[in-house]
Amino acid sequence: MEVIASDKGPNSLTGQCKLTIQVADMNDNHPEISIKSFQSPIKENIELDTVIAVVSVSDKDSGDNGVVDLHIPDNMPFKLRESSDNYYELVVSEPLDRERVPEYDITFTVTDRGSPPLSDNETMTLELLDVNDNVPQFPQSFYTIRVEENNAPGALLSSPTAFDPDLHENQYLVYFILEREIANTSMSMLFSINPENGNLYALKTFDYEIEKEFLFHIEARDSGSPPLSSNVTVHIIIVDQNDNAPVIVSPWRAHGSVVEEKIPRSTDKGSLVSKVIALDTDSVHNSRITYQFLQVTDATLFSLDQYNGEIRTMRMFSYRDPRHQRLVVVAKDNGQPALSATVTIKLSTVETAVKAYSDMTEVPLEYDIFSDLNLYLVIGLGSVSFLLLITILVTIVIKCQKPKPSKAAPPCRNSVISERNSSIADSTLVSNDAYWYSMFLAETRKGKMVVRQPVPKGSRYIVSSLPRGTGLTDTSGSAASTLQASTSST
Missing domain, CATH: 2.60.40.60 (Cadherins)
Structure with a gap:
């Protein structure tokens, strides 16, 4: 820029200069x-x-x-x-x-x-x-669903629903049961699933005693392109109900629920009388069986184990106890409500043969073991023993009174000399002392008297058989009752 200056004279004079003005920029504009x-x-x-x-x-x-x-x-x-x-x-x-x-x-x-x-x-x-880049997701990878048996067909079991974070068609899910056969039965015949919401239904009534569990897979598939899917394992467990009553299998009953048993009247205390066994086809909890008496003729005579069903005697039978006992046992399971079965046992006591003396000495007899009949038998046996003892004593006395040999006895007297261990059918003559007593009784019962005389050397005996009532010197009629034999001399 130029600047000119002039004066006002007649000959005005002028002067000029060049002036440069620089304008500095200010940041007054926004980008x-x-x-x-x-x-x-x-x-x-x-x-x-x-x-x-x-x-x-x-x-x-x-x-x-x-x-x-x-x-x-x-x-x-x-x-x-x-x-x-x-x-x-x-x-x-x-x-x-x-x-x-x-x-x-x-x-x-x-x-x-x-x-x-x-x-x-x-x-x-x-x-x-959105892009279909997410597979459907189940909240858990394994579902355990418990279903009580005897369920109604068509009942809702569960809703294993999946989630897909995608949008629109990529988020729309369809559910399927993956086909699997169990015992030639398809899963689609047992269960049904709603394809839109995943609700799972049972198509039949289940029985725990036949079918206890099922294992299969459910698939969730989206509608994207290409579609994505995932599956989850479903374990159906059939829960047992107490729908089976116990069945008594022992003691065996031919007709109805009455059992007849016999037991010796001499049965000892603690002896096993009978054992009741019942079976229940329900599960472990519902099949636990306990036993108890429903009726019993004498509660002091029998005991029943509530767990194994054994019936035992609590004491020995006495003559006061009836011969017939009636026991009614109930077998009850552990279900809610409990189911039960009963059995009636008619118990009859029978008499047994009297034990040998050696056996009787081993087991002490109690006072109440004797009945009226046993008492009469003991009295009778005692009387016979007493009479036998008297007879033995009389025989010993007669044996000790030996008659003197008569010199007037005729030589025709019938006598025999028996060898050792020899015997004759009529008078059973033996030579040793062990058999003398039995021979004596036999001859005495036949109405005869037996006289024994030793031979001088002592190795043999001379035995004579005479009719009873005949004196030693009387020989008449003896020939009819004596045994004819040749006399042997030593």
């Missing part, structure tokens, strides 16, 4: 952002380093006041890449997941380098499109 392109929405499975936006920036100031910088927040899966002066590209730097972050609000901030710096920003929303 500007221009979104040239922005792609939204984008698929969540977009590839890395893909450009989704182009942004330009400018500033009217000069110098450092016109130098600008563009940036976005650090916590985003994107980055800015400078393509040319004041042009930037927004690219994907990390994988995107719509199920985790469905959309992003991206704020572009431009700042100049003035002092103080000025800035400007603009926010754009980036929406992610």
Whole structure:
């Protein structure tokens, strides 16, 4: 710029100079952002380093006041890449997941380098499109479902529902029972599942005694393209109910529920009378059986083990106890409510033969073992023994009174000399003393008297048989009753 100065004289004089004025820039203009392109929405499975936006920036100031910088927040899966002066590209730097972050609000901030710096920003929303990249998910990998037996057909058992975090058709699930045969029976004949909500139903009534459990798989499949699916294992456990009453298998009953048993009246205390055995086809808990008396003729005479069903005597029978006892035993299971079965045992006591003396000495007899009949038998045996003892004593006395031999006895007297261990049928003549007593009794019962005389040498005996009442000197009539034999001399 030139400056001219002149005076006011007639010959005015002038002067000039060149003046340069420099205007210093002030940072009085804000930088500007221009979104040239922005792609939204984008698929969540977009590839890395893909450009989704182009942004330009400018500033009217000069110098450092016109130098600008563009940036976005650090916590985003994107980055800015400078393509040319004041042009930037927004690219994907990390994988995107719509199920985790469905959309992003991206704020572009431009700042100049003035002092103080000025800035400007603009926010754009980036929406992610769903892709069928998630399989259906069950809350648990194994389902245990307990079903009580005798269930009603069509009853709802459970709802093993799956979840898919995708959207729309990618989230719509259909449920199936994977076919599997058990004992030539398909699972679709036993169970049914609602394909829309996964509700599981029973198609038949189950019986624990026949079918105790089932194991199969349920599949959940989405409607995406391509469809994704997952399955879960289902374990159906049939729970037992107390629907079976105990069955008494011992003692065996031919007709009805009455059993007749016999037991010796001399049975000892603690002896096993009978054993009741009952079976229950229910499960372990419901099949536990206990036994007890429902009726008993004499509660002091029998005991019943509540766990094994053994009936034993608590004492010995006495003559006061009835010969017939009636025991009613009930077998009860452990169910709720409890079921039971009964058996009636008619017990009859019978008399047994009297034991030998050696056996009687081993076991002491109690007072009440004697009945009226036994008492009479003991008295009779005692009387016979007493009479036998008297007879023995009389015989000994007669034996000791030996008659003197008569010199007037005729030589025709019938006599025999018996050898040792010899015998004759009529008078049973023997030569040793051990048999003398029996021979004496035999001859005495026949109405005869027997006289024994030793031979001088003492090795043999002379035995004579005479009719009873005949004197030693009387020989008449003896020939008819004596045994004819030749006399042997020593």
